[in-house]
Amino acid sequence: MSESTGTSKTLIRILLADDHHIVRAGIRQLLELAEDMQVIAEAGDGEEAKTLIRDNQPDVVVLDIQMPKSSGIEVTRWVRKNFPEVGVLILTAYDDDPYVMAVLQAGANGYILKTAQAEELIQAVRDVYEGKSALAPIIQKKLMSNIFSNEKKLVEPLTDRELEILRLVAMGYTNKAIGAHLGISDRTVQGHLAHIFAKLQAASRTEAVMRAVSLGLISQDIGTMTNE
Structure with a gap:
């Protein structure tokens, strides 16, 4: 494009x-x-x-x-x-x-x-x-x-791989960059993100990261990197 x-x-x-x-x-x-x-x-x-x-x-x-x-x-x-x-x-x-x-x-x-x-x-x-x-x-x-005032519990725990992908999302990695970093396909990354969104009851990457920070799944220092 x-x-x-x-x-x-x-x-x-x-x-x-x-x-x-x-x-x-x-x-x-x-x-x-x-x-x-x-x-x-x-x-x-x-x-x-x-x-x-x-x-x-x-x-x-x-x-x-x-x-x-x-x-x-x-x-x-x-x-x-x-x-x-x-x-x-x-x-x-x-x-x-x-x-x-x-x-x-x-x-x-x-x-x-x-x-x-x-x-x-x-x-x-x-x-x-x-x-x-x-x-x-x-x-x-x-x-x-x-997010803090409408806290939701996890539907089920995130897997180690899902946490790894969520941390990379928080650091500003695109799906393609995450795939290259982890040696998996873009489609696989998308599948993991769909599971992450469902478990965190989030509608977007930003909301998923913010909710993960509020739940203590990733550190706030990592989460703030989404805007860098």
Whole structure:
């Protein structure tokens, strides 16, 4: 999906979706300050975003939550079902708990506020592109608070292999990198992650790591590396 410049530099292909043209223009200008990023399309509502994602299959979609026709939450859920390889970064003014939890449970890879600095946004896009989580500090705190206040017990203990994979996820490894590190296939890694999510009652990689930290299965020092 990636393109290359004359110097063979990989470009991160980005689709922007926000219902305010002037906001999209500003975000586009910030992102294209980075030499490794290219905004390939813009959408003004959720349904247009779906069409452009289907037609262009970008590397990363940067979505607002509140949009006409389909919300960022609905678009995220649709992307996860139809284009699981596409990274989703939420960029919004809202930091309310219901929005945060709904969009992360829908499968977003990151959640950044519009008050973020340009460098934070650029790094968040890179992190999502690489398969890592990208959460604003206040969002990470909200997620941890929610997990602690709604603690769930393990359905069954994690195996040694599952713990090993979960630690690598916490360190920011992609499925492909985990497979290479452990000498197993991507498909096997995906199978283990499905079991991990079920046992931890988690809806995403980020939630699985946070819940594992709260249960004492992995150290908080490792868990905080998901954003590095």
